[in-house]
Amino acid sequence: MATTAAALHILVKHKNQAEDILRQLKKGAKFQTLARKHSICPSGKKGGDLGEFRRGQMVPPFDKACFKGEVLTPQLVKTKFGWHIVKVLYRT
Template sequence: MGKDSKPKDSAGKGKGKQPAGGGDDGGSKGKGKGGKGDGLGTCTYVKARHILCEKQGKINEAYKKLQDGWLSNGDKVPPAEFAKLAAEYSECPSGKKGGDLGWFPRGKMAGPFQEVAFNTPVGVTSAPFKSTHGYHIILSEGRKN
């Protein structure tokens, strides 16, 4: 009985009506837990790159390079350029691959990392944030259900 509490249009029958406040261009499948109406928190998979540093000063230095090169102009950071900084700054083994984490499902990454990864729009670089592993910057490269 509990399954009927949420709309479930998983068959994709295209019922034209959505619950009040539903976003027009993202995830109308009712699967997501985000419920923000922007489609960001509703995808199932994210493709991302990241930079991980143990020290806040080091992640801030990497972020400043991103700001000086692109972010201060309102530009999006090209993945190839983000990859160069990840190779230079990241202390994660993925740094050797330009910080590439590939596609990962909701529930695979812990706490704040998952939250930021699934709520950063495609092509956008997150601000530095802290997780249990250290300090991160994420570049969102894709999302899918």
């Protein structure tokens, strides 16, 4: 079972905006470019890069997506902060 993961994310307030960003990613848009443009999280300035973190360090829905979801496939996650488009880079 993985104990650490690394991920990129884009945080927005509304589901329809998150879905639109996800569509753009599926059409080939660059994740980091969209993060810099749309994310309301401070990590947006770094292209959405959260670096490496441990299991349990993030809020539960985000943590579950990072440790159980697909790697390298952007996915939508709802948390108390808003809507995240999460792209897990790897798990160790």
